[in-house]
Amino acid sequence: VSSDLDGRLREASSALGRPDRLVTARARERAVAALPRPNRRRLRLLAGAGVLAALTVGVAAGSLAVADRGQATEAAGLRFVPLEGWFVRQTNTPPTATRPGVAIAANVPLRRSDTVDGFPYSTLRKLPREGIVLVASFMRLGDTRATSQRLPLRLSDATPYIRWGGQVRPGRPLGQYELRALVAGFTVEVQAYFGTSRPSAALFAQAQRRLDRLVSTPEASPPRSPARAETVTLAFQRYWYPPGNYFTMRFYGTISSGETDEYVAVLKKECGASFSTAIAGATTQAGGAWEAVPDRPPGGGEFRAKWNDELSEAVMYRPPMQPWFEKAGRAEFRASVGTYTPPGAKPQSLKGRRIELQRFASGQWVRMQTAKLALWKTGVQRLWAATFTVRAKGLRLRAYVPAATAAPCSAAGASKPLRS
């Protein structure tokens, strides 16, 4: 593509029109009305402090269970241990008299602005119908007169509760529940939020499964065994990220020492590249478990976890090839497929590799013709194409790239169907 076309394209944006005056006036009103209220955050913190104060007073008055002294000396806090499909953010230091420990778990990615120092307001405002957020806060308190409870906590003990007297999302109300208990020497308050004001039994069951994995962590880490080999593991899960409308990946694993607060980096090597780059990182939690979500979808490649100088086994992800299938003449169809070469990687050549023309018959796709790919175009990516001739009308056709053609960087893939 010539730089001339490039330049003309960039200039062409100036040809767009301008917004209507009425729309502009309306937008201005909406923008100014949306300004953050300066005192809102402060009020939120004050309200949070108020709840904790009330909680303390309540406990002193004997409204909660008695601390189990035996457990109180052993536990440093409560943590959510990793569970497939859940995202966790929690404090790494034991709670103090003035600062509670917090563990947040959600079945949707937690917004970046939602830290353990505050309330997961941004995540809750966008919580989808099937979304669940559990916020467990805990403080160590003195003697009380009630009996203790054991983990796991039961969500069936929770009561509907609107915290701070207001719905988080008045427009589309959340289901908000509260559970208070005394566990392992901690006064625990669990707020459960559901994306709908009437959560189904299935949603409750899902939340309970997460609550089952809220554990108390020991005061001191177990001593490291010098004889034990240091290892780190990595696995990944692809999932749909609704806010971004794309698939991304969550990486997780464990370190052999089981220690908390150890840093683990996720490295990615592009297919055909000779070096890796770090794409995400996380600190370990209870039992040495870690999980990390990169800022942007990582795509295909070879992934490893790095902990100190230890590297995990490599795990590959090959995205499916996405051939393009289009009519190129009266009875001709062109199948093409692109290869993108990331910086530092060796270009992938598909020259002479086979691509199939398939037709849909008797409920399945069957091979109709095979052709060899040849370089068609070069540009942002290289396009490889082959042409098929089909004279019969009304057939449902598609192009299919077999695994052998797609290897080593991609997996087999098919185009969208087209009728001849």
Add this chain to the structure above:
Amino acid sequence: MHRLPDPELIALARRGSAEAAGVLFDRYWEVAWRASYAVTADRELADDAAQDAVQRAFGALDRFEETRPFGPWLKRIAANRAIDLLRRERRLAPLYEHATACSWDAGAAGESRAVAEAVGSLDPQKRVVVVLRYWLDFSVEEIAGVLGIPVGTVGSRLSRALAELRIVLEDERVV
């Protein structure tokens, strides 16, 4: 107030100054609207997307890092919102149900208009990729991120779109 740099206006707006917010709005509203219009190629959708974008951006000012430029941030929010609306309208559906050419309400004449119209004649999937790349300066990786498609697909759509544009514009002797 009108001469204050963006970071100072943002600081004042965070403290609740409607006047500062108004100046900031006047400075960047057209940027947001044009980004939305470029993506949607539909004035009504662009009006909705741009209004939503400024509302969201101004509502999130307390989370905005002053060290970053405000304009590109707002432009991205507007483009993302426009893409969301297009999706909702199913205009980005893969089977091209709405593959009719759009007509820009172009404000200029001459070659730029011809190029803009050629971009507008592309099918929506290709048009959005071209607009994000050339008019809104998104990188190929960023386009892949916002559209939820592989980088390779962005590249192939871009290549095909540019090839089509080249043919059209050569016919019209623009390039």
